[in-house]
Amino acid sequence: MGIEDNVEVTMRFILVFLAFAALSFAQKDWDDPFPPHRIADNLYYVGSKGLSTYLITTSEGSILINSSFERTVPIIRANIEKLGFKLSDVKILLASHAHNDHVAGHALMKELTGAQVYVMQGDERAIATGGEGQYFYKERWKPCKVNRVLKDGDTVTLGGATLTAHLTPGHTRGCTTWTMKATDGGKTYDVVIVGSPNVNEGYQLTGNKDYPEIASDFARTFQVLKALPCDIFLGAHGAYYGMDEKYARLQKGGKTNPFVDPEGYRAYVRDREQAYLKALR
Numbered sequence: 001m002g003i004e005d006n007v008e009v010t011m012r013f014i015l016v017f018l019a020f021a022a023l024s025f026a027q028k029d030w031d032d033p034f035p036p037h038r039i040a041d042n043l044y045y046v047g048s049k050g051l052s053t054y055l056i057t058t059s060e061g062s063i064l065i066n067s068s069f070e071r072t073v074p075i076i077r078a079n080i081e082k083l084g085f086k087l088s089d090v091k092i093l094l095a096s097h098a099h100n101d102h103v104a105g106h107a108l109m110k111e112l113t114g115a116q117v118y119v120m121q122g123d124e125r126a127i128a129t130g131g132e133g134q135y136f137y138k139e140r141w142k143p144c145k146v147n148r149v150l151k152d153g154d155t156v157t158l159g160g161a162t163l164t165a166h167l168t169p170g171h172t173r174g175c176t177t178w179t180m181k182a183t184d185g186g187k188t189y190d191v192v193i194v195g196s197p198n199v200n201e202g203y204q205l206t207g208n209k210d211y212p213e214i215a216s217d218f219a220r221t222f223q224v225l226k227a228l229p230c231d232i233f234l235g236a237h238g239a240y241y242g243m244d245e246k247y248a249r250l251q252k253g254g255k256t257n258p259f260v261d262p263e264g265y266r267a268y269v270r271d272r273e274q275a276y277l278k279a280l281r
Helices: 003-029 070-082 106-113 124-129 214-227 243-252 262-280
Strands: 037-040 043-045 054-058 061-065 090-094 116-120 148-150 155-158 161-167 176-184 187-194 232-235
Touching: 037 176, 037 187, 037 232, 054 161, 061 155, 070 106, 090 106, 090 155, 116 124, 116 161, 161 214, 214 262, 232 262
Parallel strands: 061 090, 090 116, 116 148, 187 232
Antiparallel strands: 037 043, 043 054, 054 061, 155 161, 161 176, 176 187
């Protein structure tokens, strides 16, 4: 093995180490309960402190976005019940993207509710097989039957509520950003629930044999996100949109909804795009 080969092996080791270090840091609040709360209209937060799960209630049942881990499903269930709703009313289960911190609980959630599982094309294999085919990560979880494979621009409708699935790939091949309308204080707002535009530590953007189109997929994602109208900014992790601080403001009351943050959304997208371009360079 030559010097160049040794350097390459060392760099790969460092990247993997950094990826696991970042993952360990992020996990600190993944299992911590967080108060469920109404964001606007029939849209609620029911996830843990570090892992976002959203409930959309309708006259014909509920839609749930993200199941997180099996071990955090009880947190989601308790939060739904604290709000006065029933877990058994969940009819459709969606996802932001097929990483275990967002979908490892899908099989259990489907078992508990009988919900139909809808997944964006590109992520369906990972969810159906319990993690096979995902780029970079090797975690496995319980397989979950996928009832409907979505394409970019498809809509999901239940009891008068309609969500639109936007393919925003790169973080995973089928990473999905969800949009919907929500009314609050007599005003109708555009809601954007960002799937993830993050280039995780260890992701290879050039010469990637496992995911050759990863760089162009990320580029596409930023074009999509910049074009979306957004009033209420949400995401797959509460840290994306400053959930802690906004929830604290919500508790203090006031005339304005703290989750209405179009400037915060645009700033977040700009920041993540710059991080992507830096990683690409």
